[in-house]
Amino acid sequence: MTERKITVNALARVEGEGALNVRIRGGEVEIVEFRIFEPPRFFEGLLQGRDATEAPDITSRICGICPVAYITSASQAVEQAWGVEITPEIAALRRLMYCGEWIQSHVLHAAMLHAPDFLGLHDVIAISEVDPELVTTALRLKKLGNDLMEVIGGRAVHPINTRVGGFFKAPDSAEIVALLPELEWGIAAAREMALRFARFDFPEDACDYIFVALVHPEHYPIETGRIATSTGLDIAVDAFHAHFMEEQVARSMALHGRMRNGSAYLVGPLARYALNRARLSDTAKQTAKDCGLNEVECNPFKSILVRMVEVQYACEEALRLARAYVPPDPPSVPLTPRAGTGQGCSEAPRGICHHRYEIDEAGQIVTATIVPPTSQNQPQIEADLERVIRASLALDDAALQWRCEQVIRNYDPCISCATHFLKLSVERG
């Protein structure tokens, strides 16, 4: 049997750098290696000896696409270690800002990075030539997300107004109120875009995933909740490391997340949706239904639809929070450093982002463990690839390559997070 080899040196439209090796011999998929070779930046090591209050700003630099996730999880971890309760007003403002990140990141990914896959185009610029309205709507929606982060966080990438315990300064009510009309527009626009994407031609695929996401009794989880799995686990954020682990794989700079029993699992929109659909707003549920999403959706190619449903929800949620906005006064709660360990977890757009810090009595970090979403998904991405390649062997090399890239982009993988240029080399016999 001859080997078929397809090599793609750079997977585009992902955040970071990675590679993929696939070897197919005699119709059998022999090797699937999703490699992340973005140079490691050693954040966990760099945090040692830093003041715990610096953790949010430093870890924010892990990822420019979802800094709010890092800031939030890090803040929560330190707050937990120091026994600090934030006020409901501060919590609401955090969630509001986080909605901004969801909108921004999801729209960037869905409309600008992932949609081209379905349209057979290279980029959003090419879309703007065939469907300018889609692009202008997407840009406006994305801007809405950024505006939310800017008004609250001071800046969209690496916000500056956040701190352990809350915020430096509470935004004026007038600034929040000014966002209301655009949020109302955003709800409808997100729904329209979801329905537009629902007309894409989705490859048939399904997987019996182990979904892992935060769950919250009242809300669709964004900034807080307990960790649950589709296999029945329901644990506090603190128990994460007891059930999940990271292993190092020779070919990748990122650690791979697995359940302690060794199985791969999935975090991100499909998982959140599977475990929390009931807590979506009725209107968002309706959009999910109108898009043809199942109550538990197992086709990873449809994650783009879940993202847009979540954008709609984030707009609705932001509208609700903005209407109810009361500037937290004081904008942050006082802190008293003490020795201890704290953990924090929030739903980054790509899935749960877990932080654990051990802090000494001077308030300095002794050890830090950060588990970003993409490294958790890495084994699952490989499993998806293997399955999809097996089902797509009839495709010629170019089409197979496109399909593989699409599988990876289903995850909106933030390789920078995982530590990261994707190189794809498919060898097949």
Add this chain to the structure above:
Amino acid sequence: MAESYFLTDPRRLLEDWLSAGWRVIAPLLRDDALVPDILHDPDALPRGYTDQQAPGRYRLVPGDSERWFDAVVGPQGWKRWLHPPERKLWSARRGETGFEVTPDTEDWPATIFFGVRPCDLAAIARQAEVFRRAGDPAYTTRLAATRIVAVNCGRSAETCFCASMQTGPGARSAHDLALTEIEGGLLVEIGSKDGTAMLEGRALPTATPAQVQQAALRIEAAATSQPRAMPAKIAKRLQEVPDDPHWEEIASRCLHCANCTAVCPTCFCTDVTDRTSLDGKTAERWQRWDSCFSLDFSFLNGGPVRSSTAARYRQWMTHKLSSWHEQFGSSGCTGCGRCITWCPAGIDLVAEAGALAKGE
């Protein structure tokens, strides 16, 4: 002296003016300082504050709860209103046969500056002179449509030295009304015909001689409380010491951050830049505050004339205290003390002037 009146509560005047449609700008509480800003509600007028000022230090703290004007000058004078940090000069549009230039104009509503300290009255007059000589009508136009309600200082900050600059603590330059805080209220003095008109419809009781005297005494007391005094012959002295090693010594402490120039109510320097649209069709010329502390300020033939901090500090101080006299017929310093308070390194203009004057 013309008639003086007694007023118990300044908000009553503010109410009158606001309802008559004036835009009132007064020092308001902004974050941790008092800053002139648009007043919409007389109750927003801060009361019961005082300030603690020292080189590199300002704290707005609770004071006598009855007092309106114990906190004196804050980080900004009235400069940002009369000589704004940024202004569009004109815009140009490229057409078929060249480009067309459209000057920018701006509306300035009828405005009352409420609470202008005597040093700032002087600062306004000095900046007005700069722009008058430069033939820039904008400052004058704004000023002509502005009524000024001065507040005489019954208390000085530790950094104030207006007495030695002959600009305060009692109003000496043009104002329409002047207020002085006295027991139980304010003494109101009329400084111009416009000032008389501003009181129209409000029959204020005439102030008693005792009240008038009390005001004068308070101003006098403020003057004598000032610990700093500018050396009298500093203007001439600075001409003689351009090579003094003390400039280097200051430079070792100076951050060349330009705060002193930005807070100084008379500093007027600006820069102009183009802003262009991505399609290359339109260009705008914007003017904005600049500072003799910025490296580009003296850029010439590939490098700055004043590259050392010592030269830049010398330029600032010499211009302020000396060459201003030759240029505009007065000192460029009014003694407000802002550059001392708001220098993050706590460099004290008066002390440095004193050090340079020593060898005299």
Add this chain to the structure above:
Amino acid sequence: MIDPVRIPSALLPRLFRVVENCPELSDVSTLAILPVDGTLDAGRPGQFNMLYAFGVGEIAISISGNPSDNSALLHTIRNVGAVSGALCALREGATLGLRGPFGTPWPLTDQTGRDLLFIAGGLGLAPLRSAILQALAMRSAFRSISLLVGARSPSQILYPAQLADWAGGGALRLSLTVDRAIPGWTGMVGVVTTRLERALEGCDPANVSALVCGPEVMMRHCCLALEDMGVPSSAQWISMERNMKCATGSCGHCQFGPDFVCRDGPVFRWDRIAERLRIREI
């Protein structure tokens, strides 16, 4: 009714059109320009205009043409950066903005009966050319006219044809000197200060009026040397350069001691500023 706040007309450029772009040296061009509408203010020798290249910026450029020639306004510009580069690149028919004229002129009309000595270093000849042309137009008013031109190398000598004309016609006495000779150069070599004596030949130093333009160090050394030779310090003028933004004395950039170069200069009488030029980084 309150007047709208306007920007001063002095800050508003008038539109000019390039009549001719004449290359002088590898990086120097002379633009001949005319107003798109309205009349031309040719200014006086020594004054300068603020030239604006669309979307790039505005810079000070001296008037370098014949003050009595109304057919066009000449500016000789060296390409040293973005704006000067954009101006040098303007072709015939292109438009530019102009504000001016600004500043003090060379005090030619006060020098009747005197020996005029023009000293130009490098591009300093451009602002002096206007004055030379004016002086030549009133030739009989002066006892003599000399021109000493220094350049870095023979290829850097500005207006060579015109210089040859002037010297050939005997209207003025020309001395040329270069810092670095190249093979074939038969003229003088050395900085201008070493040539002053020759330039002054046949003149009573006390009757000499010197008009100097060039790099600051060159001007300073020339004037000090001339003083030593007996040329009165009150009969020497130099043209100063400082960063300039507004040209109306309100941007502060061009301050040179108590003077605003844009308003009190660029032409200064040497004795007024000699002391100041001694000060480092002033």
Add this chain to the structure above:
Amino acid sequence: MDKPRIAVWKFASCDGCQLSLLDCEEELLDIVGAVHIAHFLEASSRVETGPYDISFVEGSITTAADAERIHAIRAASKLLVTIGACATAGGIQALRNTRALGDLVQAVYPVPELIEVLDRSTPIAAHVTVDAELRGCPVSRQQLLEFVAAALAGRKPDLPEVSQCVECKRAGTACVMVANGTPCLGPVTRAGCGNLCPRVGRGCYGCFGPVEGANCVALSEQLDALGLNGHAIAALYRNFNSGAAAFSEEAARHD
């Protein structure tokens, strides 16, 4: 004139500076109208070879392979512009330059032998000639746009070489250090962010890196007077621009 061909490159970084380009939502279509994007992997799978008129480079050099790649990019680019603190000063990851690499690898990876990186995280200018730099962690969208607009107009971009304090004062923000005693790197930090931190009452944390000629020694004296201990002063400078000489030297003085 032909549209200039633009490329965007990534080295060790968080992608935030590239994202800032995509965050120019209102101007993005105008940008695309004015320039030709020839290589921008994060945004497009259409990859064109050089030469490029302008290359924007994000990220710092941390691996041997990257140290080679940057030379190829330089060779293919007329103008090479670094974007952000990583490319300009080594980024937050340059924090490790003062620590033993082995310890760090051990702190993060169970099998350290598998990790191949250089000892230090270095800015692009340590490897190739850089024509212009846009500072910030992340860059400012306004400055990015200004740079592109200026490049198109043939103008010198307006990237002021002044301290953050100047932005503070133009914005009308009362100095947090003077009015509040809040430690602030503003006086030694280059302006350009848009006065973000002081405007919310927070001290500038230096994400635009040191201003030309930063007098950190004098600032530290002031920080000391505000009651900060050596460790805290060093930590202030050891941030996103810890690799910039002015900051690293000053931090080292306080160890």
